[in-house]
Amino acid sequence: MTASSRQISPQPSAPSSEPADVIGDQAAQNQVPPLTGYNLFLSDRTLVQAVEREGAGWAREQITELGRFLGTEEAQRWGFEANENKPVLHTHDRLGNRRDEVVFHPSWHNLMRISVANRLHSLPWESGRPGAHVARAALMMLTAQNEAGHTCPISMTFSAVAALRAEPELAAEWEPRILSSAYDPRFAPAQEKSGVLLGMGMTEKQGGSDVRANITRAERIGSSREYLITGHKWFCSAPMCDAFLILAQAPQGLTCFLLPRWTPDGKRNAFHIQRLKDKMGNRSNASSEVEFVRAWAHVVGEEGRGVQTIIEMVNHTRLDCAIAAAGLMRQALAQAVHHARHRAAFGKLLIDQPLMRNVLADLAIESEAATLLMIRLAHAFDHWERDERERAFCRVATAIAKYWLCKRSPMHVGEALECLGGNGYVEESVMPRLYREAPLYSIWEGSGNVMCLDVLRALAKEPATVEALLAALQSTAGADKRLDVYVESIGNRLSAEAGDKYAARDLTEKLALALQASLMLRYSSPAMAERFIASRLAGQHGHAFGTLTEEVNVEDILSGVVEPLAAPK
């Protein structure tokens, strides 16, 4: 845009400043103060209510404290520093010996220490308290808003426990180390450390989604449950973890193994880090290519049932993808609303411009729907062991929520970024980091198509999933005619189309929207639920955010989004 084509208008809220002699020294006017010194939890009304409602009120104090800390300038700075100073791989020492270590910035370690101390990697396993998954989901959602990269090893460590339990003796040995709330980043044998972290290695050069194509081999050592692994992994995140659940081909077929960085007799295992990926985002986290040269490993579960074993881990990381995607949307919304409350254009604060109100309200509705669906999924994880229906719901809703929230977050974050104008595109703001992070959740732990095909698989092979979905949707039957009609049309497709792979995205999207609409009817303000249903289900919406066709009470919608900076903590 040329200077002459811009419309210039008075800036009503611009702070007054002394005139400066030199243009470059002029005090910045109409710029927005950083969003800092606020409580990420208390300023999120939807999350606060969800924590109470879903039986996680016992963790309120901890979540409040973490929410306060993550809003401080110190925690925000750690997030920036950990991403600006990428991890560095040292393959060899100065004498030419293999070293295979990754060195991180101190801020990475600070972030990891806080997350481990808050038991983001272990809470449901150690507490067993009702609502522990919801409590953890809230903690994780807040953490991902500040710095998402380091939640990768946190999530993998948490999730690995579910699979490790297929090998009870091994689990008995490793769980106490995993459940420790001490972060011990030393590269040392696990038995010498005060706390350990776990990663995952499935993806190989020739296939990530199709892990059955793995060519890494496992040779059994005598008749023991120990093996030697030879092969590679094309993506292996957080290679400084202490052990990895990996897949390899054993005589009976694809099998899951625990492969530690050090052998039980205290020697470095033959786990060679070839290089780190140069990634578009997720820069604080190291993602590597690794090779195994007869590396020692212990089998986990039955030989030949590797996918069935490791899927327990994968399901939990998929939950975390949904949590993080909701977190990214929430943080993007908070930044956009904060900006619009402070920045003026054309004689008004942006938040008072009708079209910006449409955009912000639409983003807020999307973020609320994401949080509710994510929490509903965490609730299912809390109850599946005791409740058959929740088990079936969990089976299918994990794929639905992972697909839909991860699909929506890049678009949502991109639109929120634009609310900040040019400042949103500059690295000093957190928006570029959120934007680069967002597509990742859709790729790993089962990319979009893979998730939708998994929905079909669940519907076709486990009829209880159809019943569980319908029961969830019928919980609000009669509350809104448009939702009733929508649910009826999907209900007719659930069994009939379970084999129609071509339509899998369409069906999964509609299931997600129906679940979100039902949740909004139950837990959101009537105005928000009404706009969600009108726009997402009844067609009163364009293809971009900011195309709500009827006015909503924006103040009401946005009042719970982020408190002004001066709000009591």
Ligand SMILES: Cc1cc2nc3c(=O)[nH]c(=O)nc-3n(C[C@H](O)[C@H](O)[C@H](O)COP(=O)(O)OP(=O)(O)OC[C@H]3O[C@@H](n4cnc5c(N)ncnc54)[C@H](O)[C@@H]3O)c2cc1C
């Ligand atoms: C930053 C990062 C970190 C990662 N960390 C790890 C890690 O720690 N451990 C690990 O094991 N992996 C890791 N991965 C790998 C990731 O899980 C895979 O990239 C992902 O599973 C997809 O596999 P792929 O890259 O081989 O793609 P492909 O499997 O080749 O898939 C390519 C595309 O085809 C689609 N597709 C696949 N099958 C079908 C089908 N039947 N029908 C229709 N479409 C289909 C997929 O949805 C995808 O869009 C990481 C990836 C990234 C980007």
